Amino acid sequence: xxxxxxxxxxxxxxxxxxxxxxxxxxxxxxxxxxxxxxxxxxxxxxxxxxxxxxxxxxxxxxxxxxxxxxxxxxxxxxxxxxxxxxxxxxxxxxxxxxxxxxxxx
Amino acid sequence: xxxxxxxxxxxxxxxxxxxxxxxxxxxxxxxxxxxxxxxxxxxxxxxxxxxxxxxxxxxxxxxxxxxxxxxxxxxxxxxxxxxxxxxxxxxxxxxxxxxxxxxxxxxxxxxxxxxxxxxxxxxxxxxxxxxxxxxxxxxxxxxxxxxxxxxxxxxxx
Numbered sequence: 001x002x003x004x005x006x007x008x009x010x011x012x013x014x015x016x017x018x019x020x021x022x023x024x025x026x027x028x029x030x031x032x033x034x035x036x037x038x039x040x041x042x043x044x045x046x047x048x049x050x051x052x053x054x055x056x057x058x059x060x061x062x063x064x065x066x067x068x069x070x071x072x073x074x075x076x077x078x079x080x081x082x083x084x085x086x087x088x089x090x091x092x093x094x095x096x097x098x099x100x101x102x103x104x105x
Numbered sequence: 106x107x108x109x110x111x112x113x114x115x116x117x118x119x120x121x122x123x124x125x126x127x128x129x130x131x132x133x134x135x136x137x138x139x140x141x142x143x144x145x146x147x148x149x150x151x152x153x154x155x156x157x158x159x160x161x162x163x164x165x166x167x168x169x170x171x172x173x174x175x176x177x178x179x180x181x182x183x184x185x186x187x188x189x190x191x192x193x194x195x196x197x198x199x200x201x202x203x204x205x206x207x208x209x210x211x212x213x214x215x216x217x218x219x220x221x222x223x224x225x226x227x228x229x230x231x232x233x234x235x236x237x238x239x240x241x242x243x244x245x246x247x248x249x250x251x252x253x254x255x256x257x258x259x260x261x262x
Contacts, residue, residue, distance in 0.1 A: 001112050006206035010122060013202065017126035025131050025176055029138055032168070033122050036145055039161075046154045051221030055231050057149075057157040061164050062238045066245040068168055072175065073249040079179040 003044040010037035024075050024085040031071060035064040111151055112207050118144040119206075120199030127195055129187050131176040139169050156223055 014033035021027055039060045046053025079085045082093050121140035128134045142165030149158035227235060 001108055001115065002206055002210045004211050005209055006115050006118070006203070009119060009202050009206060013119070013122050013126065021126065023131065025172070025179065026126065026134065028172070029125050029134060032138065033126070033141070036122075036141065040145070040148075042157070043149060043152050043154060046157065047152060051223040051226035052230060054154050054157045054223050055226040057154065058160050058227070059231065059234055059238055061157075061160050062242060065164055065168075066242050069245055069249050072171060073252045075175065075179065077252060085179045 003040055007037045007040040010034075010040060022087045024079065024087065027087070028068070028071050028075060031067065032064075035060075035067070039064070107151055111148055114144050114148050114151070115206055116200055116203040118148065119203040120196050123195050123199040123202065124192075128192075132173070133187075135169065135172045135176045138172065139165070142169065 010033060014030045014037060017030035017033065018027060021030060039057055042053050042057040042060060044053075045056060075085070078090060082090045084090060084093075118141060121137045121144060124137035125134045125141055128137060142161065146158050146161045146165065149155075149161055221230070
């Protein structure tokens with residue numbers, strides 16, 4: 001059992017999801033999977049240097065939580081503003097708004 | 106016995122990760138993500154990282170509670186339900202993805218072992234990191250409050 005390969009596969013799955021999903025919540029789930037892949041590496045470090053590995057792991061959790069908080073806040077704001085969580089629809093709405101403002105000008 | 110259990114858990118970890126990404130309904134995706142977090146927690150605990158397992162559990166419970174709420178509130182409903190063929194294909198894909206981690210190895214066996222207690226490593230070796238991260242998290246919390254306050258203010262105006 002190799003945690004490095006497991007982490008690499010998780011990272012690949014997360015990046016694939018990040019590039020292909022158009023739902024904002026799925027994008028957030030992809031970011032969570034990438035963060036889980038990163039923290040899985042520290043398990044291997046913790047096997048050789050138990051205290052140091054766990055200390056790094058907990059610092060990584062703190063960063064992960066901060067990133068999750070920011071993404072969720074932005075998700076709520078964008079979803080409430082545009083009424084959808086689909087990235088394609090949001091882009092289209094933004095484009096329409098820009099065109100309307102150009103016509104008004 | 107423990108390595109075998111960790112291998113089974115790693116298969117479950119990747120299967121639930123694939124399901125979390127590719128299931129159509131957001132609530133089911135979040136449920137699969139809960140499985141991913143649960144498997145990760147048990148892998149940490151079985152690897153001897155008990156503190157990490159407790160932290161992972163606490164963080165994941167908070168994340169999942171918020172995700173269930175926002176998934177129900179903000180997620181678009183899918184037009185049709187996922188077929189059992191698709192779910193079976195996703196589970197098969199997850200199992201296939203976990204095979205390299207079980208049968209291949211890139212780590213060298215001769216690792217350097219460092220003996221540190223958890224408290225010693227956290228406060229003496231990474232003490233500055235802990236302080237700076239506390240400041241970063243405080244800044245993030247204030248930033249989130251400002252973003253949501255601006256949003257509320259914008260709605261009133």
